[in-house]
Amino acid sequence: MPPFRIGLLKRKIESGDEKFSTNEGSTKEESHALEDSDNLFRGDLDDANDATDSEPEINDDNDSDSNNSVDKVIFGDDADSTLGEDEDGEDSDQSSELTDSEADDEDDSEDNENESESEKSVDSGAESGPSQAQSSDEVDKQLPKLRKKTTNASKKQSKVKKQNFKNSVDILAEKIKDSSVSSTTACLPVEQRDEYESGDTSDEEDRRNTTGEVPRWWYDEYPHVGYDLDGRRIMKPPQRDQIDEFLKRCEDPDFWRTVKDPSTGQDVKLSKDDLELIRRLREGHVPDPAHDEYQPWVEWFSREVLATPLRAFPDHKRSFLPSRSDARRVAALVHALRMGWAKTRKQLADERRQKREKEFYNLWGSESEPPRGIHRHIPAPRRPLPSHAESYNPPPEYLLDKREMKEWEKLSATPWLRKYSFLPTRHDSLRAVAAHARYTRERFLRCLDLYLAPRAIAMRESINFVHLEVELEIHIFDKTSQLTIRPEELVPKLPSPRDLQPFPTREALQFRGHAAAVRCLHVHPSGQYLATGSDDRTVKGRERRRPAREPQFSPDRPTDVCLVCAVWEVSTGRCLHTVEAGEAVARVCWSPAAGLALLAAAAGARLLLLAPGDRVGSRRAAETTDRLLDEPPPPHDVAMDERTRSCVQWERVGAERRARGLRLALAHFKDIVHVAWHSRGDYVCVTLRDAASRSVVVHQLSRRRSQLPFRRSKGLVQCALFHPTKPWLFVATQRAVRIYDLARQELVRKLQPGAQWNSALAAHPGGDHLLVASYDSKCMWFDLELSARPYQTLRVHGRAVRAAAFHPRYPLFATGGDDRYIVVSHGMVYNDLLQNPLLVPLKQLPGGEPRDSLVTLDLQFHPTQPWLFAACADSTIRLYS
């Protein structure tokens, strides 16, 4: 029988009993008269219950009737238990807990009864007249024995005489009906009954205590443990001390199965069934021993079509289809797995454990968690920590002595000049420190600072991105998504200059002799001589004196000499030969042809072809040169069209000028800015200033004729060069560099350096790379096989770049311009097409002194040694080695 039903039954019976008891007064005689057995039975129980109810207050509060009724209630309890057992009839084992406990209670009550028996025996005896009358004389002396006997007897009787009891109940019910109909005094019980029937049954399961689900320790300090159904206190049973416990343990054979009921504070003796139940729970069995786990399976739903099916409706469509909600859930799990945010059970358990762990406030932590919901929060800057001097008890050295005090006083007019903003003072204890007078104001100012001065995340490193046009991968963000790039991460990994030797590292020689800025220079292909051209117009035409024991060319007295175009010995810096060109020499260029000693010098609008003679270079070469240039070509070869003739005039050279070394002179209609030889030495390409479509003129020496390769002007031509190996011509205009194929007469490609104004052009000796210098301080390296855009833009100069040069043998190139330094760089070109050129700036070489904001005007490398020549504006030529 389920407990709540037991409870329900109890109520009914109780109410019945109460009714009975309340009506007792009126129906006393009748009940007595009706059945003796019943009376006897009740009386016995009355006695017992009376003894159990040891509280005197209850008796005091209620009149004798109510007292009786209470007794009846308790009696009802016992009766109920017995009744329950009897009524169900199936077994007393299943629902034995309650009944057993009640039985135990009864035992306890017996025990208690023993104690309180002596006091109440008289009263109870007086009250329970009929019972005593029944149990006759034995009762008087051996009370305990009698009690037991009577209870046993009553139990037996209750078990045996259920029918009798039922009968009595029925009778009672009938009586109640009668009374409710007839008498007005029966109103109260009727109401009570209604209340019990309508009331919820949950709190009835614990009959004794109605405190509900509250901690028991709330009642620790009270004499009671709760309240019963009628709101009366359930008193705690008297506490036993240790000795009592011990004695009980020794004496009571059932001590081991006695537990304390926390709701009532009473000892409960566990029955055999209880123990069995506990054992089963412990072993993990189903608590009900009658439950058969292995009972035969009845296949109610099988494929067999039943004549009378259990369910008359067909299966729903849902049951045949895969579940969509399941599919959604699985998809979510799979997605979580795939994204890596699925968590294992262990991780979940860890998280749970961490959540359970107590979190402590990190008192000394420096970083506070940024407040949530504020994007890119910038914490307020921290105040500096207080110093020693700010202590309430500063070390004596921080206290101001007399002299410092005097100084302090002196600075009272200008307090911001003082050492401290406060006066370090000593206090005996922190308690003695007075309130800081300026506290509010200082707080206010601080808040004002924080409010008025906006905080912004600054880039940690200021990087000049412009200087590094290298392929960079900038994806390094830290937690606050602040860009943190260290400068060294931006710089590409380049080999150390130490590993790229040899390259010019320091100035070795200065060639002195020119009186004005040296415009241009060119090293003889053998590397022995150097030709320079300069602006020495101021001393032009002055007679050079030649005293017998004076040097011809004194480097110490440059004003004595008139050098316009000079040839120097490289190894010593000695000027060997000079030619007075008549005008400022813009360009000098040795003929690259082996076995010839021929120098092309651009003086104003004239291109002079000079043979320095046997003083310079080999005599044999000089002879060859002379022979070559003396032979007039056949006249039919010389034919030039009108346009070319208007541009160039091949002049005859007189004997006097011939003796001075001049072999040929070509007069152009505009000033020459650039001269370049073809690698074979037969063609020379001349660039004229402001000559529009006729800016580029190509002269052929062997046939003494000129050509104008271009019909139309493509811009302001800066310079034109021959390709070192192919029949190509590089033409640098102001903005672009064009490459023409001379043999096929077509434009090969157009390069876009991206500079405002190109200044110089240098072709790599391999021919596949081009260096373009520009006046806007950039140098562009072109890989002709790569693209029309610069492979790299080198921004190594601060001002205009005027000269660029490649080394013919070593992987070196140099650039120089209007700033103080000439930059030598490593420019390794690989034969492997997949490998890009390696450009490494190596060395900044100090150039000459600046003159009229010019420093370096021309650069060239020695053909065989890693030496660099620089034509400087301060009229020197510098050799770096």
Place this chain on the structure above:
Amino acid sequence: MSKEIADVQLQVRFVTKQEQYAVPDSPYAIQSNVQSSELNTLINALLKENNPSQKSVEFDFLVCGELLCTSLSELLQEKGASTEDTLDIEYIERFPAPSPQDCLMHDDWVSAVQANKNWILTGSYDNSIHIWSTKGQHKLAIPGHTSPVKAVSWVSFNGDQGVFVSGSHDQSAMLWVWNVKNNSVECVVTCRNHDKGVECIAVSADSLRFATGSWDTNICLWSTSLLEEENVPAKKKSKPEQGKTRNPLTTLKGHREAVSAVQWLDFNTVISSGWDHLLKLWDCELGGIKQEIAANKALFDVDWSPLSNSIITASADRYIRLYDPRSTESIVKTTFTSHNGWVQSVRWSKTRDTLFLSAGYDGQVKLWETRSPRTPLYDLSGHEDKVLCCDWSNPSLLVSGSCDNTLRIFKAKHAVGDV
């Protein structure tokens, strides 16, 4: 660390190879921070003890094979030598400081110089050769070349007849005979085979042959005989103004760049240095290369000493390098660093195996001891411009020619106990 060593007492033993200065072979305890001057006083005092009549002598001290220039402790620290053991200090008589003797003015840069016992031969950029006496008297100015003279060398001198050769940028070398008595000079033979300027000349020890190196990368070996040879082709004789011409005995081809210096090792071996960073040893008879030593800079000069059998080179940087010709690897034995510009010329002493002279573009002529690679013994200053050449053929004369048109002569006093 240095302070620690400065306080240390050192056990030293003094040894010498010069017997006249021997001191007792007993260890002495000295402070480790002594300088060479203090050691000098000590040695002189020891010598005085033995021989009261001994004059005081200047000594140099060799510790761990290096000349003591700073304090003893610093040198020991640098060498990592222990201060616990007894230290052997060798002392040698110091080479006395050369004194400036004369300054000979020229018309132009002095590009070549060689001295013999009494006479100094110089070549100049004004195409002339000059003969001076060692006393500084100008004897003769010899025009003849048409381009700057780049190399001169005495061939032989007997009594009143001197023979010398000169090489010039005009691609020829000339063999001259100088009659001292008449003070007349005659070009005996003009040697024309080079295509470009002659850069250097070296006369063999037996004075029978000389070698010229040129910008055309060749080395030619010529005979020094004053007699006309038979096998001269007829067309080459047709230059009366230049005297007779002569063909080379051998042409040694192998350098890729200009030959900057040649020297004879013995009668059959020539060493040459080139701008192609190579030192080459040539077998003259076979005309082949015996050995190559690779440097990493263009070489300007080379000299070989028969006394120490080692090679010093001057190259296109500030360093002088010492090589051993017997080693097959191109390993620099010592690098001498003190010059501030290119070193243009180096010359061994003819009498001392550890001394040599160097001239650089920083206007300094330096006298070096091979055992002191950081500090030269003496700086012979005086030139105001690049020094182009130097010579120590006459052991008592240290001469150098420079771009300031002067030839400076320093007198080397012979050390008292010279070996």
